[in-house]
Amino acid sequence: MFRAPVGIVGFSGYSGAELVTLLSRHPHVEPVLLEHRDGGDRPRPLGHEGPRRLPCSADSVGSARLAAVFLATPPEVSMDLAGPFLDAGAKVIDLSGAFRLGTAENYQRWYKELHTQPDLLAEAVYGLPEFCRGRVAAARLISNPGCYPTAANLAIKPLIEAGAIARELGIVCDAKSGVSGAGRKASLKTSFCEVTENFSAYSILDHRHVPEILRTSGLEEGEFSFTAQLIPIHRGILETIYFRSSGQIGSAEDLLEIYRSRYTSEPFVRLYPPGQVPDLQAVAHTNFCDIGWKYDPETRRTVVVSAIDNLGKGAAGQAVQNMNLALGYPETAGLL
Numbered sequence: 001m002f003r004a005p006v007g008i009v010g011f012s013g014y015s016g017a018e019l020v021t022l023l024s025r026h027p028h029v030e031p032v033l034l035e036h037r038d039g040g041d042r043p044r045p046l047g048h049e050g051p052r053r054l055p056c057s058a059d060s061v062g063s064a065r066l067a068a069v070f071l072a073t074p075p076e077v078s079m080d081l082a083g084p085f086l087d088a089g090a091k092v093i094d095l096s097g098a099f100r101l102g103t104a105e106n107y108q109r110w111y112k113e114l115h116t117q118p119d120l121l122a123e124a125v126y127g128l129p130e131f132c133r134g135r136v137a138a139a140r141l142i143s144n145p146g147c148y149p150t151a152a153n154l155a156i157k158p159l160i161e162a163g164a165i166a167r168e169l170g171i172v173c174d175a176k177s178g179v180s181g182a183g184r185k186a187s188l189k190t191s192f193c194e195v196t197e198n199f200s201a202y203s204i205l206d207h208r209h210v211p212e213i214l215r216t217s218g219l220e221e222g223e224f225s226f227t228a229q230l231i232p233i234h235r236g237i238l239e240t241i242y243f244r245s246s247g248q249i250g251s252a253e254d255l256l257e258i259y260r261s262r263y264t265s266e267p268f269v270r271l272y273p274p275g276q277v278p279d280l281q282a283v284a285h286t287n288f289c290d291i292g293w294k295y296d297p298e299t300r301r302t303v304v305v306s307a308i309d310n311l312g313k314g315a316a317g318q319a320v321q322n323m324n325l326a327l328g329y330p331e332t333a334g335l336l
Contacts, residue, residue, distance in 0.1 A: 003030040005064055005091070006323065009056055009081060010036065010072030014180045015095050016218035019070055020051065024170070026320070026334030029327075031055065032064060036073070036222035058084035066090045068323050072316075079117045082141060086120075091326050092141050093319050100212050101122035110208045127322040128153060128216060129331070130266050136325045144322060147230060148175050149212035152240045154269060154289045155306035157217050158262040166244040166300070171219065171228045174240045178233040178280075181310045191229075201229045235311050236280035236304025241304045245295065252295040259291065267332050268313060268321065277305035287317030287335045325327055 010016040023031040034056040042304035054060040061069060061084075068091040071078045075098035082092050082099070085272040102122070103109045104115040115121055126132055128150065136142055145153075159165050164294055182190045186333045189195075189202075207228050214221055249255060252274030263269040271276060272292030280292050286309055308314050315334055325332050 001027075003028060004067040005030055005032045005209055007032045007034045007054070007061060007064075007066045007069040007085075008072065009034045009069065009077075010095075011183045013072055014311055015183075015315040015319075016070075016072035018311045019319065020073060022316055022320050022334055024051065024153070028329045028333055029067070029323070032066060034060065034069065036077070050260065058088040061085050061090050062088035066175045067327055068093060070319055071095060075111065076113070076116075079115070082120055082266075083117060084184070088142055091139070091323075093144055093322055093326070094124075094142070095144045095315055097146065097208060098142060100126060100146065102215060105209055108204075110211050124271070126212075126216065127318070128155060129318070129321055129325060130263070130269060131157065131216065133325060136322055137328075139326060142322045142326060144315070145216075146209040146212055146318045147177065147181055147237050147308065147310040148207070148209040148226075148239070149216065150225075150305070150314050150318065151175070151237050151289060151306040152213045152241065153216045155239065155241055155291050155304045158258055158332055159255070159304075160217055160219065162258045164246055164248045164249050164258055167219065167300075168221050169244045171224050172242040173213075173224065174229070174242070175226065175237065176229045176231045176239070176254070177237045177310055178231060178235040180235045182230070195230065195232045198230065199229065199231055201227050233280070235309055235312045236284060237308050237314055238278075238280055239305065239306045243288075243302055243304075245300045245302045247300075249295070249300065249302075251297060252293065252296075255293055255295060267336070275304075278307040280307055280309075283307045283312070285312065287312045287321060289313050 010034045031051045033053045036056040069085045071094040075096040078094045078096045080100040104118040107115040124141045124143045125135045127142040270290045277292030278290035290307045295302045
């Protein structure tokens, strides 16, 4: 059976390595490793060479007729590579933040760098399939969402659209991530002695994933407070989201009805019975987002818990989901 070749740049990082694993068992595609100057390749046992390798160039992409290329690279590298790969005939799925924010001005504010490809930034389609499925299927350049925004927007966007949240009272998102979310590059803050038996908050009030959440959810910056926290585990994101429900919500079942009406047909969103919430073990090594909540009818206080695997639905798994849509394969192929 023919399997279409798809390239991976940055395959030595955590998200890139997860892509290799997922695509190696995909029924319709085969991974091709595009060797970039970043190095850092993982050692391989003798006799287990893995997928074929090609130089990371537009000529390689074109001559190998790669149907798509995944960029698991830093934003500045993604900006350099996306255009030539598109010109070579491949669809591009970028896992960095290079093409997520819509405008060069927004990018400069949150990433503190100039955007070198504003035309591609304007063209890129934000790839949260549950809300952008039609656009993803028709796109050349897909910007894979960040891990924190994926968990946050899947939890709150249906409620915002339904008018179920008293936005004037604010929404607080307390988000915790495993260390792999920081990438494989060595740094002091993610070293063993800094992380183990520790728990720390970072990028308070200026995390670069905040504008993704605002852009997709429709919230204003003043309505949403987000704090990211690093916990000493390998993988997983759990977000606890606090708000007051609007007057039209009278019970936890009302919230369930809103979620059901939006997600009944979604293969990768799982809802919990009212009063029950997910944990990280439930989503580890999957492409699922699990959502649960508890509601207090006397005060309208509401707590929603959203859980994903940051390397799955938060990165590589969602990227494969987007590739399936873009190339016309079943959306769940290689993911269930």
